[in-house]
Amino acid sequence: MYIKDNEGNIVRRDFYGGNLKGIIDKLGYLKKLGVSIIYLSPIFEASSNHKYDTGDYKKIDAMFGDEEIFKELLDKASKKGINIILDGVFSHTGADSIYFNKYNRYSELGAYQSEESRYNSWYKFNDYPDDYDCWWGVKSLPNVNELDPTYMDYIIKDDDSVLKRWTTMGVKGWRLDVADELPEKFIKEFKKELKGVADDTILIGEVWEDASNKISYNQRREYLLGEQLDSVMGYPFRSNIVSFLKSDIKSIDLLNRFMQIKENYPSEAFKSNLNLIGSHDVKRIKTELNEDKELVKLAVGIQMTFEGIPYIYYGDEAGVCGNTDPDNRRTYPWKKEDEDMIEYYRNLTTIRKKYKALIYGETSFIDTKNADVFAFIRKTEDEKMLIVVNRSEKENDIKLDLDENTIEEIDIESNLKKYIEDTFEDDRSFEVNIKAKSLKVFNLKNLIV
Structure with a gap:
């Protein structure tokens, strides 16, 4: 949770939530729910609670644990048939980071502190040091030049690059934050190196629209043509389902919307599309559907039987409500769960696994x-x-x-x-x-x- 001033700057944060040990303790619960992959939002060191302002890509944030605990999670999850995917935030870093070091909290010489910093070429300064390009005008998130050779080496190509460090440890994939803002060359190089480390990994992109014909910064993207993304976040899926269940469109409209996506996407991409009905970027599905539990069950039922990969935002299965960020990041309601909804999820994941047509059909x-x-x-x-x-x-x-x-x-x-x-x-x-x-x-x- 965070509090902003009148100019929109974050002035105070409250930290709450779980950690890696907590996930380890709940692996049994996740297994019974039918989960086979855990996608973690950013876990690297950062000053915020959401961690999208990376401070050090090569260090687990102390709020969550440390590298040894993360390795324990990878090992114990794998033994239960569950893989881990990480969230890669590579279009910007945090201002409070080892790389930018605006607040002098790191011993490393940061780009904000000196033009002689080895990280200086990662950033664009208009008037050094206080006027710099940043993500959507947020001063705590300085943009990086993703194609800077030293940045590409650090994130992708070095023997101890961010990608290779965590993938060789056992991570089975990455979700690229704001993929639209990453150069195509960066995504292509990331995927090539990722598959070189382990060909059973997956690369997912945060794309909000039809990823087959997305135009970003006046460029038509080629996400799904084989050299870039394996899958994308299924926000069109959610939009279609919500529109139908709220009676904004008719069933024939829903049919046509789904047909358009299916015809546009390569078969492999459609089958690997992350069919989500909730995430930290939208209202909780229960709140979106005005807490109508019957409609929520219909959304879940379609999600679990539709072509693609069902994606459960933590707590949706337990009946958690929440408006837009940060209200949608509420903690899991342990001992206050909606047990009926959890059982509904379990029944549907069981049916999905029993009938292969619901997975591969x-x-x-x-x-x-x-x-x-x-x-x-x-x-x-x-x-x-x-x-x-x-x-x-x-x-x-x-x-x-x-x-x-x-x-x-x-x-x-x-x-x-x-x-x-x-x-x-x-x-x-x-x-x-x-x-x-x-x-x-x-x-x-x-x-x-």
């Missing part, structure tokens, strides 16, 4: 001819799943024309087959009844010869 969309009901199919060669979502306050009957002659409903609460419905009609049509504000998952089969 292709997606086709169904025009239900009903503004309140959205439906889509996930399929592999061996499985075919139907998902139907009704946002309405009333139940709906939907007629669906399918290739199969049998549908089995999967009960989300019990993960059991609830009932089987057959059709002998030549047109293979089914009428599905779906209750108000509910989501159903069906297994489609041909059991009748």
Whole structure:
């Protein structure tokens, strides 16, 4: 939490939250939730509580622990089948850093202190030392020249570069903060070196729009053409889901929006898209949907059955509320969790892992001819799943024309087959009844010869 003055400068901070030991202690909880990857927001030394003002890229912030504790986390998480991804903030550093050292808190000679500093070429000074380029005008975040050779070496290329130091330790990927503000050459070099260290790693970018045709600083970006990002943060996914559940758009509009993204993205990128409904940059999903728990469950249900990678913002599964930053960074409500919501998440992650079509399957969309009901199919060669979502306050009957002659409903609460419905009609049509504000998952089969 932070307090600003009338000019928007941060004048006081309150620190609260967890640490790396706490994550280690809760690995069992995360495993039961179905988590296979933990993406950590910045953990490197920094003066703020959010840590996006890096002070030292090669040191764990003491608030969270130290390098030995981090290694312990990597080891124990790996034994549970959980990998760790780090947040890389490389478009700027902190003013209070070993590199800039505006407040003389580090023994290293910083760029602000002397033009003879070995870090001086990283920054652009308009009138040395107080007038310098900074991120969105925030003086505590001086921008860096990412293509400066010494910066590229320090972050990417040196034997003990930031990338190599933490990746060789066991980190399985990086999320690049504000990817739009990073030069393409920087991203390409980062990915090339990352894959050279370990080819089973992943590079994710913070991109808010359709990443296939994003124009940033008058340049069309090529994020998804193979040499840059493996995946992006799925903010369009969230926007689409929220718009539908708040009745701002109809089901056919949602279908068309998803189809546009699916057609624009390479198949590999669409399957690895981080489908988020919450993050530290937006309202909590429960708050966004006016604390309507039934609608929140619909959002989660779509997220867990849709093509891509479900991304859970800590605490959403426990019913945490919160407006925009910093209110959305509330601590996890231990012993005050919404146990029903946690169980709902667990049931959906179990179903997702049980039916491979929900992980690897292709997606086709169904025009239900009903503004309140959205439906889509996930399929592999061996499985075919139907998902139907009704946002309405009333139940709906939907007629669906399918290739199969049998549908089995999967009960989300019990993960059991609830009932089987057959059709002998030549047109293979089914009428599905779906209750108000509910989501159903069906297994489609041909059991009748």
